[in-house]
Amino acid sequence: MSDLSLPAPSRRSLSLHDKKVRGVFYQLLLAGGLLALVLGIGMQTASNMRIRGIPLSFDFWNEAAGFDINQTLIPYDALSTYGQAFWVGVVNTLYVSVLAILLATLLGFVVGVARLSQNWIVSKVATSYVEVVRNVPLLLQLLFWYNAVLKPLPPPKASIAIPGGIYLNNRGLIVPEIQLHSGAGLVGLAFVAAILCCILFWFHARSVQRQTGKQLPVLLISLVTLIGFPLIIFLAAGEPVSFVAPQLKGFNFQGGHQLYPEFAALLIGLSVYTGSYIAEIVRSGIQAVPKGQTEAAYALGLAPGKTLRLVVVPQALRIIIPPLTSQYLNLIKNSSLAVFIGYPDLVQIFAGTVLNQTGAAVQVMAITLSVYLVISIATSLAMNACNRHFAIVER
Amino acid sequence: MRSTFKGLLALAIACPASSAWSATLDSVKKNDVLTCGTNSATAGFSLPDNEGKWTGFVVDYCRAVAAAVLGDAQKVKFIPLTPKDRFTALQSGEIDILAHNATWTSSRDTSLGILFAGTYFYDGQGFMVHKTENVTSAKGLDGASICVTQGTTTELNLADYFRSQSIKYTTVGFADEEAVVKAYEEGRCDVLSADTSTLNASRLRMANPDDSVVLPELISKEPLGPAVRQGDDQWFNVAKWTLYVMVAAEEYGVTSKNVDAMKSSDNPSIRRLLGVEGSIGKDIGLGDDWPVQVIKQVGNYGEVFDRNIGKDSPLKMERGMNALWNKGGVQYAPPIR
Numbered sequence: 001m002s003d004l005s006l007p008a009p010s011r012r013s014l015s016l017h018d019k020k021v022r023g024v025f026y027q028l029l030l031a032g033g034l035l036a037l038v039l040g041i042g043m044q045t046a047s048n049m050r051i052r053g054i055p056l057s058f059d060f061w062n063e064a065a066g067f068d069i070n071q072t073l074i075p076y077d078a079l080s081t082y083g084q085a086f087w088v089g090v091v092n093t094l095y096v097s098v099l100a101i102l103l104a105t106l107l108g109f110v111v112g113v114a115r116l117s118q119n120w121i122v123s124k125v126a127t128s129y130v131e132v133v134r135n136v137p138l139l140l141q142l143l144f145w146y147n148a149v150l151k152p153l154p155p156p157k158a159s160i161a162i163p164g165g166i167y168l169n170n171r172g173l174i175v176p177e178i179q180l181h182s183g184a185g186l187v188g189l190a191f192v193a194a195i196l197c198c199i200l201f202w203f204h205a206r207s208v209q210r211q212t213g214k215q216l217p218v219l220l221i222s223l224v225t226l227i228g229f230p231l232i233i234f235l236a237a238g239e240p241v242s243f244v245a246p247q248l249k250g251f252n253f254q255g256g257h258q259l260y261p262e263f264a265a266l267l268i269g270l271s272v273y274t275g276s277y278i279a280e281i282v283r284s285g286i287q288a289v290p291k292g293q294t295e296a297a298y299a300l301g302l303a304p305g306k307t308l309r310l311v312v313v314p315q316a317l318r319i320i321i322p323p324l325t326s327q328y329l330n331l332i333k334n335s336s337l338a339v340f341i342g343y344p345d346l347v348q349i350f351a352g353t354v355l356n357q358t359g360a361a362v363q364v365m366a367i368t369l370s371v372y373l374v375i376s377i378a379t380s381l382a383m384n385a386c387n388r389h390f391a392i393v394e395r
Numbered sequence: 396m397r398s399t400f401k402g403l404l405a406l407a408i409a410c411p412a413s414s415a416w417s418a419t420l421d422s423v424k425k426n427d428v429l430t431c432g433t434n435s436a437t438a439g440f441s442l443p444d445n446e447g448k449w450t451g452f453v454v455d456y457c458r459a460v461a462a463a464v465l466g467d468a469q470k471v472k473f474i475p476l477t478p479k480d481r482f483t484a485l486q487s488g489e490i491d492i493l494a495h496n497a498t499w500t501s502s503r504d505t506s507l508g509i510l511f512a513g514t515y516f517y518d519g520q521g522f523m524v525h526k527t528e529n530v531t532s533a534k535g536l537d538g539a540s541i542c543v544t545q546g547t548t549t550e551l552n553l554a555d556y557f558r559s560q561s562i563k564y565t566t567v568g569f570a571d572e573e574a575v576v577k578a579y580e581e582g583r584c585d586v587l588s589a590d591t592s593t594l595n596a597s598r599l600r601m602a603n604p605d606d607s608v609v610l611p612e613l614i615s616k617e618p619l620g621p622a623v624r625q626g627d628d629q630w631f632n633v634a635k636w637t638l639y640v641m642v643a644a645e646e647y648g649v650t651s652k653n654v655d656a657m658k659s660s661d662n663p664s665i666r667r668l669l670g671v672e673g674s675i676g677k678d679i680g681l682g683d684d685w686p687v688q689v690i691k692q693v694g695n696y697g698e699v700f701d702r703n704i705g706k707d708s709p710l711k712m713e714r715g716m717n718a719l720w721n722k723g724g725v726q727y728a729p730p731i732r
Binding site for chain 1: 425441478479482483486487488503506508509528536538539540545546547550551554556558564565568569574575577578581583585592624625626670694718
């Protein structure tokens with residue numbers, strides 16, 4: 001029966017009649033075409049720029065910027081370079097994004113659970129929040145928080161005084177400045193040590209519970225350690241940390257730390273808006289866990305709180321995390337709306353002022369787009385890792 | 396921002412045939428419309444009126460260029476631009492000419508691929524404060540919050556001035572001029588800083604114009620002028636000489652009312668200006684009566700000034716430095732011959 005045997009490998013030639021060869025050929029053709037298109041556009045842009053005398057180089061990066069920025073987390077003044085201004089923008093964007101992600105997640109989980117509450121008022125309040133916030137454009141919400149809520153606050157001379165040396169006015173929230181004296185480092189070390197102790201104790205408590213079933217009072221002991229230990233060191237070192245209250249002098253308060261209304265409006269706007277989407281994701285995630293799971297947990301004698309925490313939420317997380325990732329990505333990208341309310345984020349500083357002062361439009365836009373791409377991909381990778389961690393492990 | 400992206404797109408896909416920008420005049424004639432980039436909303440300078448028709452000082456300059464090139468001051472398409480987007484729009488060819496309150500500086504002339512074609516308004520940067528603050532000098536602004544428009548020389552001058560005076564301040568920047576004025580009005584800032592022309596124009600739009608006072612200090616020189624793309628000398632000349640013709644017309648007493656009668660003047664300077672003698676049109680690539688069209692349809696420099704920002708306007712600005720050179724100012728047109 002030799003005539004039924006498969007054709008010998010030597011007979012395979014590079015023919016377009018071969019399905020595999022054809023597949024590779026078309027893939028290469030497509031990839032080559034795309035590459036040629038990108039290269040063509042790039043070269044066309046470069047030559048158009050050369051013809052029109054538009055700067056093509058990145059020389060501006062090390063030139064003095066010459067303008068000031070009101071909120072910086074890293075050292076910057078008017079004598080710093082455009083490059084430094086870029087980093088100020090990146091850090092400001094990351095700062096507001098990270099804080100807003102934390103707040104939005106917190107808000108979303110609370111509201112998502114509240115929507116499922118048996119309590120009529122709680123669930124209706126949560127539902128109204130989600131429906132109202134989700135259906136109004138984010139830009140309008142940002143303008144609302146900035147123009148209608150924060151800007152009408154009283155001027156500095158009529159500030160609202162909050163006990164503890166804190167003042168609220170239309171320039172923001174001014175809190176006392178923390179001054180560190182010698183020995184302050186010890187208090188910080190004590191705090192770090194307390195955190196490490198708590199983590200060790202948590203591991204210990206877990207192994208005790210696994211072996212004997214006994215539950216140790218983890219929360220109480222942790223709180224006592226976290227507050228008590230640094231406090232003892234603080235008193236022993238002669239109270240090395242002091243607070244300097246801000247003083248109203250001239251136009252505004254001098255001294256103290258200031259939280260600007262532009263930042264606050266962006267943070268609140270982004271958190272509240274994204275929080276409403278996360279609430280829906282959380283609600284749907286919880287509802288997707290089969291009811292039998294809850295019933296089984298009750299049958300085993302678990303209390304409702306523990307059922308939610310130990311049985312329902314871990315399973316819901318598997319459903320929640322993938323859509324949560326896209327919400328985080330949206331939030332990061334939406335932070336660029338800062339430009340409308342005067343918060344100095346990457347787009348405002350770099351794609352705004354720097355672009356205008358240098359005229360290097362193509363370079364600046366390319367860098368700005370790449371930064372958002374890098375931040376988004378990094379977030380995506382982190383969330384995917386998180387997803388793998390929570391995914392069902394097949395045994 | 397949208398304009399920036401549009402500009403970048405234009406850079407990426409514009410075909411190489413349009414290579415050297417040598418033909419703006421031809422393309423304007425071919426399209427039979429002048430595309431002019433102006434301020435989005437600055438009273439007296441560039442603002443749409445109740446019927447949506449653009450009016451103002453820089454708007455009239457665009458109309459003058461359209462009258463010169465197309466013989467019709469109405470054939471202008473206005474593109475309102477924020478300071479942030481204005482140079483990109485010009486670089487990329489989205490507009491033919493930029494008539495904005497943009498300051499002529501050496502770096503803008505040499506590094507952006509654009510050229511300023513003269514100065515239609517000599518200005519300086521000043522400060523406006525709320526009267527209740529009782530400040531009389533810029534030196535008393537220690538610790539103040541200052542509202543500015545992003546991407547302007549204002550931002551840079553502020554940093555220079557306060558650094559040299561060792562005064563602490565914070566800036567609050569917005570891309571849009573209206574947002575800046577609003578933030579100042581609502582008390583987010585103690586001070587509004589801009590060119591004095593803009594300060595006066597903004598004050599008109601405030602709910603309580605008398606609650607603010609402009610401080611005496613001027614901290615910079617701000618020559619505002621029209622800009623065109625580099626490498627198109629013919630178009631550069633059209634932009635430059637349209638402005639000079641308007642200034643020269645004021646000097647020789649030629650107005651929109653008497654321009655036709657002036658054609659029979661005995662003064663050789665006037666006869667050359669109005670194209671009766673010499674060849675003012677041919678070499679620049681325009682019709683010989685182009686100065687007549689400019690003056691008849693738009694007016695001379697003084698008429699345009701008075702109508703939009705001077706004594707006949709709500710702004711009531713003094714001529715000051717913008718008076719003619721023989722009347723104590725610095726507006727001066729080279730000889731037309």
